[in-house]
Amino acid sequence: MITQTSIETTASTQQFYLNGTGIVNDEPETINKIPGNRAVWVGIFAEMTEFALFFLVYFIAKAHYPEEFNQGPLKLNTLAGMLNTFALISSSYFVAKALAEIRLNNPEKSITWLWRAVFCGGLYLVIKIWEYHWNIDQGITTNTNNFYTVYYYLTFNHLLHVFWASGSLLWAIRQLKFGNYTQQHHIGFTAIACYWHMVDLAWVIIFPLLYVLR
C-alpha cells in the first residue's frame, strides 16, 4: 500500500513539475497564485507604468510631428532591431527552460539554460551599442529630430533594464550553484524570471513602434 502511494506521488510530482508540456494548470506553484513574490510584481507594475508613460509621449509626439515619425523608422537599422528582438525572445525562452529544469530537479541544466539567457542579454547590449554607432555614422543623434529623441530615450531606458536584469540572472546562477534554489524552493528564481519576461514584453511593444510603424 505504501509502495503504491509512493509510486503515485512520484508520478504526480513528475507531472506537476513538467512545465511547458501543456499541464502547467496542474502545477501548484502557479495555479491561481502570484508567480514569484508580491515585491517583484510591485516592481514589474512600476516599470510597466514607466514604459506606459513613454508610449503615451510617443503617441502625442507622433500626432504632432507625423512627417518625422513617418520618415524616422526608414533610416533606422531594422536588422539590428530584429536581431535584438530575436535575442530577447530567445533569452526569455531560455529562462523559462531554466525554470522548467529546476522543477525537474536538474540544477546543472538550469544553470546551462541561464547562461544561454545571459549570453542573449549580453548579445542584446552588444547589438544595441553597434546600432548606436551605426546611427551616429548615419548622422542620427538625439537632437536630429523629435522621432530620434523618443527613439534614444526609449531604447536607452530599455537597455538599462536589460543590463540590470542580466545582473539578476547572474545572481540566480550563483544561487543555483550554492544550492539556494532547489526543486522545492525557488520562489526567488521565479520572481527573477518574471522580471526578465517583463523586460522582454516592453521590447515587444517598442520594436514595432520604432522600427515598423510609420
Next chain:
Amino acid sequence: MTKSVATFNTLDASWLLLMLVTSANAFIAETAEPSLAITALICGSIAFKGRRIMDYFMELNHANSTIQFFMRSYFHVFQALIFLSDLFAEELAQITSL
C-alpha cells in the same frame, strides 16, 4: 534527479511562433507602405506576442486572476491606443496642443 524528456513542447512552439512573427514584422517594416491595415496587423502581432509571452513564458495563464487581468489589459489597451492614435492623429494633436 528526474530525467527531462526532449520533446517539442509548448515553450518550444511559443519560441518558434514568436520568432516567425518577429521576422514577419521586420519584413513589413522593410517593404510595406504605411496604412491603417498595416497598423491593425502590427497591433494584432503585438497582442499575439504579448499574450504568448505572458501565458507560456511568464506562466500567467493559470496564475492569480488580478495579475492576469492587469497584464492582459495592458497589452489590449496599448494595442488599441496604437491603432486609435493612428486613426485620430489630428484630433490627438489638437487636444494635446498647448
